[in-house]
Structure formats: C-alpha cells, structure tokens
Amino acid sequence: MNPLSTKDGGRRWLTTVGSKPPRNVVAVDDAITADEAYRLAVAGTGLVWHGDYPNARNLLSALSRRCGTAAGKPFQEQRNHQSRRARILGGLLVPLDPGHVLPLRRGPDVRVACTEAYGPSETASLVSLRELLGVVGAHEWRMKGVEIPALGAKIHPHHGVFSPVRGEYVDLVARTPLPTKELAFDIGTGTGVLAAVLAHRGVGRVVATDNEPRALACARENFGRLGFSGLETLEADVFPPGRAPLVVCNPPWLPSRAHTPLERAVYDPGSRMLHAFLDRLPRHLEPGGEAWLILSDLAELLGLRTRERLLAAFERSGLEVRGREDTRPRHPRATDPRDPLHAARAKEVTTLWRLTARAAPVPD
Incomplete structure (x- = not known):
C-alpha cells in the first residue's frame, strides 16, 4: 500500500450514479489483504488498484462477503444495508488512461463500453470497479x-x-x-x-x-x-x-x-x-x-x-x-x-x- 501518486491524484472522477469521490485515497496492488482493504473501505478510504485485473475482481468479491447480508430484516433495514454495502464496495477504484484505456495487467478492453456510458475521454480518470463492471455488463446487454x-x-x-x-x-x-x-x-x-x-x-x-x-x-x-x-x-x-x-x-x-x-x-x-x-x-x-x-x-x-x-x-x-x-x-x-x-x-x-x-x- 503506497501514497497516491501525482498521476493518480490528478485523474478525473467518473460516475453515472452520482457517487462522490473519496476524500482520501491510497494506491494498492495484489499485496493487500482483503481484511486490510475492508478496514480502509469502511473508513471511507479509496483504494486505487494497480495490480492484476482478475485479482481486483477477486478482492471486490471478498469485500462483498465481508459486508454480510440483511436477509430476513425489515425492508428499510435491507435498503440501509444495501446503501452501506454500495459505499464500501464503491471504494475499490481502477484507473483509466485517456481514451478509457484500462492500464491493468490482464484487463479487458472497456473503451466502447465506457464511451457509451461517459462519452469520449481525452483525460486520465478514476472509476469505481463496481461501477465499471456495471458499465461493461450494460454494454453487453445493449449488444445482445x-x-x-x-x-x-x-x-x-x-x-x-x-x-x-x-x-x-x-x-x-x-x-x-x-x-x-x-x-x-x-x-x-x-x-x-x-x-x-x-x-x-x-x-x-x-x-x-x-x-x-x-x-x-x-x-x-x-x-x-x-x-x-x-x-x-x-x-x-x-x-x-x-x-x-x-x-x-x-x-x-x-x-x-x-x-x-x-x-x-x-x-x-x-x-x-x-x-x-x-x-x-x-x-x-x-x-x-x-x-x-x-x-x-x-x-x-x-x-x-x-x-x-x-x-x-x-x-x-x-x-x-x-x-x-x-x-x-x-x-x-x-x-x-x-x-x-x-x-x-x-x-x-x-x-x-x-x-x-x-x-x-x-x-x-
């Protein structure tokens, strides 16, 4: 885990769901444990991923498991749980280079999907991995x-x-x-x-x-x-x-x-x-x-x-x-x-x- 680089710090925040960028961010990679990532995300710290892309998805799944479930709770408690879970999972971020290029090892080509959702981009940006997965899934539904x-x-x-x-x-x-x-x-x-x-x-x-x-x-x-x-x-x-x-x-x-x-x-x-x-x-x-x-x-x-x-x-x-x-x-x-x-x-x-x-x- 390292302080956020100047390059990452100057990236534009991307969102279509109205979420706000985290005030504090750190650069992380494959070395971070799920427990440490969860502790930081719960505290509101954004984690900018610089490791292997499949490992980022694995970490997102591990964070989701740690959020638990509200099954069997009253409806409003379920909604509150969903909101808290979305905030925690939204703390895992990935960088995008100009043109919506994902600069991670084994990362997919997300350029078309991101252009559909966010429009063209000539600047470097940051996006929640959870939102990016939704953007890619929406593109697949649009095509299919x-x-x-x-x-x-x-x-x-x-x-x-x-x-x-x-x-x-x-x-x-x-x-x-x-x-x-x-x-x-x-x-x-x-x-x-x-x-x-x-x-x-x-x-x-x-x-x-x-x-x-x-x-x-x-x-x-x-x-x-x-x-x-x-x-x-x-x-x-x-x-x-x-x-x-x-x-x-x-x-x-x-x-x-x-x-x-x-x-x-x-x-x-x-x-x-x-x-x-x-x-x-x-x-x-x-x-x-x-x-x-x-x-x-x-x-x-x-x-x-x-x-x-x-x-x-x-x-x-x-x-x-x-x-x-x-x-x-x-x-x-x-x-x-x-x-x-x-x-x-x-x-x-x-x-x-x-x-x-x-x-x-x-x-x-």
Whole structure:
C-alpha cells in the first residue's frame, strides 16, 4: 500500500450514479489483504488498484462477503444495508488512461463500453470497479438485446436505462383489449418497449415521454431498429401536450428512496410519479378514453402502501376502475428463496388497472 501518486491524484472522477469521490485515497496492488482493504473501505478510504485485473475482481468479491447480508430484516433495514454495502464496495477504484484505456495487467478492453456510458475521454480518470463492471455488463446487454416475445424481436437497453427483463408487465400490455388504435401516450417510456408493443398491435401513433435523455436516446434507437412508423419521443416530466384515447404508464413500483439513477425506475419516493400521473391524467385523457396503469402489489406486501390508499388515490383524482388484468411474475427472483424479499415476491401480483375519468355530474 503506497501514497497516491501525482498521476493518480490528478485523474478525473467518473460516475453515472452520482457517487462522490473519496476524500482520501491510497494506491494498492495484489499485496493487500482483503481484511486490510475492508478496514480502509469502511473508513471511507479509496483504494486505487494497480495490480492484476482478475485479482481486483477477486478482492471486490471478498469485500462483498465481508459486508454480510440483511436477509430476513425489515425492508428499510435491507435498503440501509444495501446503501452501506454500495459505499464500501464503491471504494475499490481502477484507473483509466485517456481514451478509457484500462492500464491493468490482464484487463479487458472497456473503451466502447465506457464511451457509451461517459462519452469520449481525452483525460486520465478514476472509476469505481463496481461501477465499471456495471458499465461493461450494460454494454453487453445493449449488444445482445432482450428478447420480447410480444414483439417477436429484441429490445436493446442502454446503460442507465432499466432493462425489460421482467416480461409479465409487457405481456399485460400485449394482451389487454385495445380501446383505440388511433393514438396512445406512453408515459415514462424507458427503453420504449411498451410503445413498441402498442405499435406492433396496430396503434397508428404513439407519443413516448421520459424525463431522462438517456432513456429517450435508448427508445429512439430501439424504434429505429424495429422500423415502426408513428413512434415519437418527447422529453417531458410526465405528459405530452394534449389528450389521447389511450394512456399507458408503468411507474416505479416501490415508494422508497432511490440510491442511483437506475433505481429511479424501481423506487419512487413518496409515490411522487404515481400521484403526478393520477392527478394530471383526467386533463390528458380524451372523454371515454382509457388509461392503463401497470403496478405490482409488492409495495403492499412489504407494508409500504396499502390497497386502500391506492384506490383512494384513484378516487381523489376523479378516476374509476373500468377493469383489471392480473398476472404473476415469472422472473427467477420470484422463486429464489435466497432473495431477501422472497416471502413477498412469492405472493406478488402485477396488475394492469384500466382507468377512466369519472363523468362530471350533469347540471340540473
């Protein structure tokens, strides 16, 4: 273990998750023990790796084991544990030379993956090894794509955009009877998968909105690959201007704080997006039109929201339930007893709520 070199000290900090660089850093290599690395990381010291790349990955695994598990703990304790674990594991850093070249023995070529995530680089930088592995994994998913049976094609997620690996919500949109084939809004489009399913089913025009530029770029690329006409993207907080006879929204399912930008696809503090969607929906739904709200009941099973509160939110926004479609999750975590949320996931139901605006009372 050595003091950080001037070269390392002048490197630019890279992150897409908003993490802050450690205040104190030291240069380490293959000689450091896992126990010593864990002690330093817990204290908030950044460890800049200069050894063999596979050994860095081994050290990251050893640090993860030392962080323990929160399985069986209440949900919020699990979230706090995840946050602490992310901080500790994020303390193992690797250098990148200009052009995103990884200067470690037996290190992979990460140039394309890093350029996709961070943009071009002409300066030396530092990045958390844990984040770098996520960047490389996201690049591999982007190249491989996710098979969507309802499309008979693949969707290619970008780094920082939630991947549609949970296919049950896609199947709900693919099978629910369409109230129109004229126009639909897809709110919070992400990869664009639901907008693409609607177009595949014959909806002539779909306006897909998101407030994340990364998501909109991802959706546009997927629309181009699929070759559907009538698919539009628009950066918007929630709704585009105007009204539509069909509005689709798959908001984050859990009303809890997100720790990273990617988690914002899953966690919605205070159900802010859900309530914004419901409260503004009547102004963007054509008379007699239908909104499809896709929600899992996982929040209810975890004690984060009650069914009564959800139904009361519908009522407060002037909405009525026209019908619903339910399905059970098929993803591996739903049947994995090692998953910390297994007890809730084993009972989980995902619902497509068919909502319509309540008719205004007719004056005497």
